[in-house]
Amino acid sequence: DTEVTQTPKHLVMGMTNKKSLKCEQHMGHRAMYWYKQKAKKPPELMFVYSYEKLSINESVPSRFSPECPNSSLLNLHLHALQPEDSALYLCASSFSPQGRTNEKLFFGSGTQLSVL
Amino acid sequence: GDSVTQMEGPVTLSEEACLTINCTYTATGYPSLFWYVQYPGEGLQLLLKATKADDKGSNKGFEATYRKETTSFHLEKGSVQVSDSAVYFCALVVGGSNYKLTFGKGTLLTVNP
Numbered sequence: 001d002t003e004v005t006q007t008p009k010h011l012v013m014g015m016t017n018k019k020s021l022k023c024e025q026h027m028g029h030r031a032m033y034w035y036k037q038k039a040k041k042p043p044e045l046m047f048v049y050s051y052e053k054l055s056i057n058e059s060v061p062s063r064f065s066p067e068c069p070n071s072s073l074l075n076l077h078l079h080a081l082q083p084e085d086s087a088l089y090l091c092a093s094s095f096s097p098q099g100r101t102n103e104k105l106f107f108g109s110g111t112q113l114s115v116l
Numbered sequence: 117g118d119s120v121t122q123m124e125g126p127v128t129l130s131e132e133a134c135l136t137i138n139c140t141y142t143a144t145g146y147p148s149l150f151w152y153v154q155y156p157g158e159g160l161q162l163l164l165k166a167t168k169a170d171d172k173g174s175n176k177g178f179e180a181t182y183r184k185e186t187t188s189f190h191l192e193k194g195s196v197q198v199s200d201s202a203v204y205f206c207a208l209v210v211g212g213s214n215y216k217l218t219f220g221k222g223t224l225l226t227v228n229p
Contacts, residue, residue, distance in 0.1 A: 042219035107159035
C-alpha cells in the first residue's frame with residue numbers, strides 16, 4: 001500500500017460550520033504534512049507532524065486545528081472559516097521525520113474545500 | 117532564503133514535440149532538487165529527483181540534470197504525449213529543514229493530439 005488517502009474529496013461548508021478533513025497512510029511513515037493549495041499556485045506548507053507530535057506550524061490561523069491521533073492518521077479540524085480559505089487541502093507523508101533530503105513526499109489527492 | 121524560479125506557462129505543444137521547462141534556484145545550503153507533477157484533480161507525484169551536482173534524474177522519458185554552476189534543474193522530454201498534460205512543479209529541500217519543500221510556481225503543460 002503506497003497511498004495516502006484523503007476524505008472527503010469535496011467539502012462545502014458555511015462560515016459557522018465545524019468540519020474535519022481526514023488523512024490516512026499505512027506505509028509506516030513517521031512524518032505527515034498538511035499543505036494548502038490555491039488555484040494555479042504551488043502548495044503552501046501548513047503543518048508538519050513528526051512521530052505524532054506537531055513540529056512545524058507555519059503561522060496558520062487557529063481556525064485550522066491539526067490532530068495526529070496515531071502514526072497512520074492525520075486530521076485537520078476546521079471552524080469558523082472564511083471564504084478565502086477555499087482551496088485544495090493536501091496531505092502528505094514521508095518515512096523520515098528528520099528531513100533526509102533525498103526522500104520523497106507521498107501526496108494524497110486532496111480535499112477541495114469551498115467556504116460559503 | 118531558498119527560492120525556485122520556473123518558466124511561466126502555460127505551455128502548449130503538439131504530440132511528439134520536444135519539451136523544456138526551465139528551473140533555477142537559490143538555496144542557503146546544498147539542496148536536493150525535485151520535479152513533481154500534478155495531473156488534473158489529483159495530488160502531486162514525484163516525477164524525478166537529483167541529490168548532488170551533475171546527477172541526472174529520469175523517469176517516464178523525462179530528464180533533468182542538477183547543474184550547480186548554473187543553479188539549474190531544467191526538465192526535458194524528447195517526445196511528449198497527450199497524457200503528459202499536467203502542472204509541473206520544480207522544488208528543492210535543504211538538509212535540516214524538516215523536509216520543508218520550496219516549490220516553484222508551477223508550469224501548466226497542455227499537449228494536443
